[in-house]
Amino acid sequence: MAEEVLVLEEKFVLTIFGASGDLAKLKIFPSIFALAEAGMLPANYWIIGYARSEYDQSSFVDLFRTSVQAYCEKNGGWSEKRSDVLEDLLQQVYYYRGQYDKASSYSGYAEYRNELTNNNFAQELFYFSIPPSVYVPVVQQISDIPDLDKSKVKLVMEKPFGTDEVSATQLFHVIGERFVEDQVYLIDHYLGKPSVRSILAMRHNNRLLNSMFKGKEVANIQITANEPFGVEGRLGYFDKVGTFRDMLQSHLLQVLALVTMSIPVKRDARSLRQEKESILSALCFEPADESVCLGQYEGYCDGVEDTCNLSTATFGALRLTINRESWFEVPIYIRSGKYVGSEKKTNVVVELKKFAFQSSEVPSNKVVFELAPTENIHFHLFNEGDDGIEPIEVVNSQTIACSMGNCLSDHALLLMEAIQGEQMYFLSFGEIIACWKIMDQVMEYTMNSLPERYQKNSRGPDGQDRLMGEGEVWMDSL
Ligand SMILES: NC(=O)c1ccc[n+]([C@@H]2O[C@H](COP(=O)([O-])OP(=O)(O)OC[C@H]3O[C@@H](n4cnc5c(N)ncnc54)[C@H](OP(=O)(O)O)[C@@H]3O)[C@@H](O)[C@H]2O)c1
Incomplete structure (x- = not known):
């Protein structure tokens, strides 16, 4: 008996900060493709790559295509069926070139996103595929986006969350001033x-x-x-x-x-x-x-x-x-x-x-x-x-x-759950702080040690x- 496939029904916008980087190419684009291939994506959704690099719409779509093809070649092979799924998916892929710390970039982004979506979506996910040093300004800028409906926002972040207890606390403080923890999806894959x-x-x-x-x-x-x-x-x-x-x-x-x-x-x-x-x-x-x-x-x-x-x-x-x-x-x-x-x-x-x-x-x-x-x-x-x-x-x-009914990769499964709003396998602020407390003690003790x-x-x-x-x-x- 065929198993029921979960379909994400609500229209969403997924904006990937650092869309020119390795994580995006190696994990995030293939994960979106895997959800499309499994028939899980809704009829309407928008994937917006956001980065400073000089892509335009066409060259970014090419980057997305080649990243997914490379992934498929290593995972099950390339096929006509997969090619059809990918070409359909690419119709929903867009690029916005902007800075991470400039308000003007974010207001430009908001205009662009509204043109694409007519502001008709149920949720807006921001995927942080950027170095941790940029997390704080990006959170601050997102929360100041003109006309942002905060209740629709989800922040999806990759570890590491800070480099120690102090920096993680600062990050969570900045997030906590602008969003509630339930809106934050912290990934340990x-x-x-x-x-x-x-x-x-x-x-x-x-x-x-x-x-x-x-x-x-x-x-x-x-x-x-x-x-x-x-x-x-x-x-x-x-x-x-x-x-x-x-x-x-x-x-x-x-x-x-x-x-x-x-x-x-x-x-x-x-x-x-x-x-x-x-x-x-x-x-x-x-x-x-x-x-x-x-x-x-x-x-x-x-x-x-x-x-x-x-x-x-x-x-x-x-x-x-x-x-x-x-x-x-x-x-x-x-x-x-x-x-x-x-x-x-x-x-x-x-x-x-x-x-x-x-x-x-x-x-x-x-x-x-x-x-x-x-x-x-x-x-x-x-x-x-x-x-x-x-x-x-x-x-x-x-x-x-x-x-x-689907064998999804770690990242694809977690992305699906973030879209669904299922937080079971994402980390809480408290867990991360507890881990840093231990690791800070280790780092302090070994500060002057040379490895064997x-x-x-x-x-x-x-x-x-x-x-x-x-x-x-x-x-x-x-
Ligand atoms: N790669 C992995 O397998 C992996 C695994 C686990 C966790 N992570 C985490 O996931 C995040 C992204 O990883 P990644 O490997 O894709 O990183 P990355 O390639 O170093 O950076 C991603 C993008 O961020 C922008 N960027 C890089 N350095 C920047 C800086 N100093 N200031 C502002 N923007 C900068 C660049 O885009 P533009 O210049 O085009 O804006 C770059 O393409 C990081 O937090 C990393 O620690 C990665």
């Missing part, structure tokens, strides 16, 4: 991944699983996100932020929150975000060498020595605890590295405590959420057979990767092992 969402779904629907995820049952939790490649053309961006801000501050702390938070009784955006904020606010970082490890792969600065920073971490590992009676002294290890291992690997390993009487020869039980490259949940159990203790591995490879060098495609710096408590090891092979 990890929360668009079906495998990450399935952590919550599995916990919500299985009391068996959930009762294991209590501090008193858990020996430790390890969250790993390693990539076998380097910064690949993103050195300019990456060198300013490093792994702690790029990967740990949001992606891995979000995963941590989903694994350790209390399951909200109601499965709605407010309840979920409150629980995540609550557990993230309870995280503790002990400023000590046993709590943090920084690494940099050999050759990171090769060829760009003049501009590249030898103190940028391309590998980061942290030992955290949760300041809650229920999680007292349970270590939580998170790590991420570039040029680590031979394949992309993202997983969560929850190691359960053993009985006090259990033989040391019997390994502990483990629950593994494999998030990439494949999506699985594994239970590592044991039984006794003729030859003694035998491992049993129960694997569930059924995931929620394709929902509503590690060989490309090795397991990362040896220093990561000093984080482990007695009898603990990183579970590299799971």
Whole structure:
């Protein structure tokens, strides 16, 4: 039986700031195409690229076309059917050339948008695909657009939200003076991944699983996100932020929150975000060498020595605890590295405590959420057979990767939800501030530390092992 396709019915305007940039080309245009291909877009909508670059209507449409074609070639191939969908979509694509900080640009934009739409739309989404340094002036200018109907506005923003607690607080203050938080859709694309969402779904629907995820049952939790490649053309961006801000501050702390938070009784955006904020606010970082490890792969600065920073971490590992009676002294290890291992690997390993009487020869039980490259949940159990203790591995490879009859990418799914007004998988201001509080402590403690060098495609710096408590090891092979 064919599944029902969700169609977004209301007319909308989607304006993309920074429409000339990489994120727009690589993620946003293909996501809009994916929604069109899935038949989800309404009869009337307008996509307006906004940037300073010298495009006109025709060259911007060409840019949109080639970006989508390149995406399709890597994802399922190009076809006549896809070409027809794209040409229809391109009829709704426009370009407005303007500055980000000049009121005259925004009044010109408003005139242009009104000409196109006759002011007949139900919502106006502004997608921030610009560097975070430009967020504040753009929010200020949007709110001053002549004739703006604020009640129709949604702000869709990509992480990073600020660079520390102070800058994030300032951003949220500026937004909060002009809009309400319910109008803001803060993206961490990890929360668009079906495998990450399935952590919550599995916990919500299985009391068996959930009762294991209590501090008193858990020996430790390890969250790993390693990539076998380097910064690949993103050195300019990456060198300013490093792994702690790029990967740990949001992606891995979000995963941590989903694994350790209390399951909200109601499965709605407010309840979920409150629980995540609550557990993230309870995280503790002990400023000590046993709590943090920084690494940099050999050759990171090769060829760009003049501009590249030898103190940028391309590998980061942290030992955290949760300041809650229920999680007292349970270590939580998170790590991420570039040029680590031979394949992309993202997983969560929850190691359960053993009985006090259990033989040391019997390994502990483990629950593994494999998030990439494949999506699985594994239970590592044991039984006794003729030859003694035998491992049993129960694997569930059924995931929620394709929902509503369509397999949408992380960004496409999140874009659809922003248009729908579903905030469940977007971040709240409070969660982001809680994450920055922890990361600021890490940044302060490591301010004068130089990262340890590690060989490309090795397991990362040896220093990561000093984080482990007695009898603990990183579970590299799971
Ligand atoms: N690329 C990714 O995969 C990725 C992933 C996660 C998050 N993000 C975040 O998403 C946002 C956009 O990423 P991106 O890679 O597309 O960025 P980008 O290419 O550096 O910038 C996007 C556009 O913003 C404008 N711009 C660049 N620097 C500017 C400056 N200093 N002042 C004003 N405008 C400037 C440029 O457009 P014009 O000059 O034409 O106006 C540029 O084409 C960033 O916040 C980034 O951190 C990106």
